Amino acid sequence: MSRPSPRIRSALALAAAFLALTTSPASGDEPVPLGTPPATVSDTSFNGTASRVRFEQKLGSQAPLAATFVDEQGSENPLAACFGRRPVVLALVFHRCPLLCNQVLAGLTRSLKPLPLQAGVDFDVVAVSIDPEDTPDSAAKKKAGYLERYDRPGSEAGWKFLTGKKEAIDALCESVGFQYVQNPATKQYAHAAGIVVLTPGGQAAQYFFGIDYPPKEVDAAIRRAAEGRTGSKIAAMLLLCYDYDSATGQYTLSIVRLLRVFGTLTALSLGLYLFLMFRREHRGRVGDAAAAADAPGA
Amino acid sequence: MSASAHARRDDGRPADYLSDTSVASWLLTTDHKRVGILYMLSVTLFFFVGGVIAGLMRLELMTPRGDVMSTPDAYNRMFTMHGVIMIFFFLVPAIPGVLGNFLLPLMIGARDLAFPKINLLSWYVYMIGGVMGVWILVYGGVDTGWTFYTPFSTMYSNTYVVTAAVAVFITGFSSILTGLNFIVTVHTMRAPGMTWFRLPLFVWSHYATALIMVLGTPVLAISVVLIGLERLFQFGIFDPKLGGDPILFQHLFWFYSHPAVYIMVLPGFAVISEIIPCFSRRPIFGYRFIAFASVAIAIFGFLVWGHHMFVSGQSMYAGAVFSILSFLVAIPSAIKVFNWTATLYKGSLRFDTPMLYAMGFMGLFTIGGLTGLMLASLAIDVHVHDTYFVVAHFHYIMVGGTTMAYLGGVHFWWPKITGRTYSELWGKLSALLVFVGFNLTFFPQFLLGYLGMPRRYFEYRPEFQVLNVMSTAGASILAVGFVLPLFYLLLSLRKAPDAGPNPWGATGLEWQVESPPTTHNFHEPVLVTCGPYMYSPEEAEREYASQHVHTA
Numbered sequence: 066m067s068r069p070s071p072r073i074r075s076a077l078a079l080a081a082a083f084l085a086l087t088t089s090p091a092s093g094d095e096p097v098p099l100g101t102p103p104a105t106v107s108d109t110s111f112n113g114t115a116s117r118v119r120f121e122q123k124l125g126s127q128a129p130l131a132a133t134f135v136d137e138q139g140s141e142n143p144l145a146a147c148f149g150r151r152p153v154v155l156a157l158v159f160h161r162c163p164l165l166c167n168q169v170l171a172g173l174t175r176s177l178k179p180l181p182l183q184a185g186v187d188f189d190v191v192a193v194s195i196d197p198e199d200t201p202d203s204a205a206k207k208k209a210g211y212l213e214r215y216d217r218p219g220s221e222a223g224w225k226f227l228t229g230k231k232e233a234i235d236a237l238c239e240s241v242g243f244q245y246v247q248n249p250a251t252k253q254y255a256h257a258a259g260i261v262v263l264t265p266g267g268q269a270a271q272y273f274f275g276i277d278y279p280p281k282e283v284d285a286a287i288r289r290a291a292e293g294r295t296g297s298k299i300a301a302m303l304l305l306c307y308d309y310d311s312a313t314g315q316y317t318l319s320i321v322r323l324l325r326v327f328g329t330l331t332a333l334s335l336g337l338y339l340f341l342m343f344r345r346e347h348r349g350r351v352g353d354a355a356a357a358a359d360a361p362g363a
Numbered sequence: 364m365s366a367s368a369h370a371r372r373d374d375g376r377p378a379d380y381l382s383d384t385s386v387a388s389w390l391l392t393t394d395h396k397r398v399g400i401l402y403m404l405s406v407t408l409f410f411f412v413g414g415v416i417a418g419l420m421r422l423e424l425m426t427p428r429g430d431v432m433s434t435p436d437a438y439n440r441m442f443t444m445h446g447v448i449m450i451f452f453f454l455v456p457a458i459p460g461v462l463g464n465f466l467l468p469l470m471i472g473a474r475d476l477a478f479p480k481i482n483l484l485s486w487y488v489y490m491i492g493g494v495m496g497v498w499i500l501v502y503g504g505v506d507t508g509w510t511f512y513t514p515f516s517t518m519y520s521n522t523y524v525v526t527a528a529v530a531v532f533i534t535g536f537s538s539i540l541t542g543l544n545f546i547v548t549v550h551t552m553r554a555p556g557m558t559w560f561r562l563p564l565f566v567w568s569h570y571a572t573a574l575i576m577v578l579g580t581p582v583l584a585i586s587v588v589l590i591g592l593e594r595l596f597q598f599g600i601f602d603p604k605l606g607g608d609p610i611l612f613q614h615l616f617w618f619y620s621h622p623a624v625y626i627m628v629l630p631g632f633a634v635i636s637e638i639i640p641c642f643s644r645r646p647i648f649g650y651r652f653i654a655f656a657s658v659a660i661a662i663f664g665f666l667v668w669g670h671h672m673f674v675s676g677q678s679m680y681a682g683a684v685f686s687i688l689s690f691l692v693a694i695p696s697a698i699k700v701f702n703w704t705a706t707l708y709k710g711s712l713r714f715d716t717p718m719l720y721a722m723g724f725m726g727l728f729t730i731g732g733l734t735g736l737m738l739a740s741l742a743i744d745v746h747v748h749d750t751y752f753v754v755a756h757f758h759y760i761m762v763g764g765t766t767m768a769y770l771g772g773v774h775f776w777w778p779k780i781t782g783r784t785y786s787e788l789w790g791k792l793s794a795l796l797v798f799v800g801f802n803l804t805f806f807p808q809f810l811l812g813y814l815g816m817p818r819r820y821f822e823y824r825p826e827f828q829v830l831n832v833m834s835t836a837g838a839s840i841l842a843v844g845f846v847l848p849l850f851y852l853l854l855s856l857r858k859a860p861d862a863g864p865n866p867w868g869a870t871g872l873e874w875q876v877e878s879p880p881t882t883h884n885f886h887e888p889v890l891v892t893c894g895p896y897m898y899s900p901e902e903a904e905r906e907y908a909s910q911h912v913h914t915a
Contacts, residue, residue: 320589327585338546
């Protein structure tokens with residue numbers, strides 16, 4: 066039910082499925098956190114890697130607009146070229162990915178398709194490869210595939226598939242809280258699934274985790290981001306009440322955290338009452354010091 | 364010291380709190396003394412209901428085969444109902460509800476509790492829970508054990524779990540209301556001059572108890588609500604199949620239920636701290652230590668819940684920490700026992716009935732406490748967990764401790780509550796029977812548990828029979844010991860009031876007013892000029908002469 070960290074870790078179950086497909090249980094020497102249930106060898110390697118894979122919500126965090134990336138046509142531009150006019154839907158993927166990245170992009174296309182908003186007019190889609198070895202060629206192939214699925218003529222300019230050097234990739238991932246791990250044996254990446262909606266100014270406005278993004282919510286998020294609003298603080302507070310439940314694959318109410326909050330409130334309110342009462346008595350006694358100073362009969 | 368009380372009788376004795384006898388005057392009363400009496404009637408009723416169930420269980424356990432009850436399920440329901448009734452409807456409310464309600468305002472020189480109507484409400488809330496409890500008993504019972512462990516209680520039990528949970532939930536609110544009332548009363552209603560360190564230790568203990576009630580009981584309430592949610596609506600809270608965590612329930616449950624042990628036993632300490640100095644004719648030894656030990660128990664009591672979960676898959680490190688903390692909580696309890704013992708030393712001991720109960724308490728509580736330390740040791744606990752050793756241990760605390768203290772308190776303050784004295788001979792006999800019967804019932808259970816007889820089974824291996832027969836024999840003696848006071852105390856009511864204000868020659872404000880007290884407790888504002896337990900004769904003479912100064 067509960068997770069020790071208040072941060073939302075997204076779609077770890079999917080990452081696990083991905084790992085099971087692509088990695089061998091090689092990194093078994095990772096430290097296992099206390100309290101972890103007894104694990105098999107492959108579990109252990111998963112735990113070790115998974116503990117470093119996370120997608121942390123950094124609402125309002127500024128993307129590095131100066132970092133340069135290469136677009137699918139081969140021209141090198143600063144990231145700022147993708148921003149400034151419209152909100153951006155950012156997906157962090159890598160093109161050789163056998164499973165999860167395709168799911169992310171497919172899910173994204175699926176939710177964008179029914180929207181009244183149009184890519185290239187109302188917002189841009191930017192898919193950045195986290196693999197420095199990906200090339201504009203592979204990016205162009207990907208783009209063609211998803212444009213076909215999106216099936217809205219005239220939106221080519223609204224989809225950008227960027228590749229770049231490791232420094233630029235790391236700067237961008239860092240700014241949106243995307244942490245991944247490369248398996249040295251297979252050169253594959255273990256990473257979380259999700260998309261980020263950014264404001265035209267390049268600030269992270271809203272996160273969607275997993276591979277299904279409710280179209281209505283994406284629509285609302287893009288509209289809010291267009292106005293430069295970076296998520297709502299209330300929504301962020303609300304998220305504190307929810308945890309990712311790996312058994313059901315859903316976010317569920319974090320009973321433990323709620324109990325902690327209300328328990329603390331109860332204790333604090335009683336403590337406050339006692340404090341006020343003792344203070345009142347202390348003040349009341351100042352005029353009655355002689356009586357108060359008497360020791361007890363014992 | 365009682366001169367002023369006698370003097371007032373000449374100009375027309377004011378009606379005592381018992382004089383209005385109409386049913387409405389009882390059911391709508393806001394007098395803390397009458398609410399105390401209401402509690403006394405109800406906890407007595409529940410005590411005997413729970414006791415009859417215990418008797419049936421002991422009867423069943425006389426032979427290794429199940430022969431008294433038709434099925435093992437019936438036995439499961441019996442021990443569950445015994446636990447639920449005894450803990451939630453007798454032990455928790457007994458001393459605070461009866462003696463606390465009656466005495467707290469009298470002891471601090473107040474007219475009533477801070478919220479008299481809430482006080483009455485707490486009794487009604489308690490009765491609603493209690494009636495539901497009896498309803499469940501009549502209609503088939505619950506078989507989860509009083510601990511309601513999940514996932515059995517939420518997924519598999521076919522009994523009235525939700526009703527029982529609601530009953531416990533409702534009764535919990537009665538506890539919370541009583542606790543709030545006591546806290547506010549002690550803070551705001553003390554008579555002038557009644558400083559914190561002039562409070563009788565009875566009040567200190569009840570204050571600490573009230574803190575636990577207010578902080579702990581909501582956790583119990585929320586745990587049973589969560590059980591209801593999961594059982595009725597399949598919310599995944601405790602059931603792993605739905606993404607829940609069964610251990611979470613144990614954490615929540617014991618986070619309340621271990622402090623609840625102190626809700627039960629701290630008021631017992633309260634009573635003993637009053638009886639011991641009175642019948643030793645000495646000021647209590649180490650007043651401040653006893654007072655702060657109560658508060659320390661209230662605080663430490665919240666940090667030891669994990670010692671119930673040593674074998675529940677809790678991490679070894681957590682187990683070690685909880686073990687150490689459980690050892691620590693023994694310190695304030697031991698402080699109290701040592702201080703009572705030191706009070707006895709060189710005292711002019713009088714072995715009246717309340718004192719016999721108090722002495723019994725000290726012995727039995729000490730055995731219960733020390734075996735608690737054995738159970739708090741990780742290695743021993745693994746061996747004796749869920750055996751009769753545990754059963755014996757907590758009965759030594761709850762029956763040997765709380766029930767003995769409750770009976771001692773009832774005998775001590777009976778003349779104050781009713782204005783009547785009872786037969787000392789029968790009183791002493793009952794105290795003796797309870798002590799002997801109790802030990803014969805529960806000491807064999809330590810041995811049974813150590814030999815490996817698990818608790819909560821209605822059959823057992825033949826080699827355990829001798830000890831079980833001893834235990835059942837003891838239970839019969841214990842039953843006689845418990846029933847006796849019912850008779851001679853009730854018989855005493857047929858007499859005219861004969862106790863006088865202060866039959867024991869005790870100190871404390873409650874003994875300065877008539878027996879039974881008048882509705883308004885005190886006839887004139889009280890000014891306190893000395894601490895409690897002024898049992899050295901010269902000092903008592905000097906100090907108590909000026910206690911009742913008329914300052915109005």
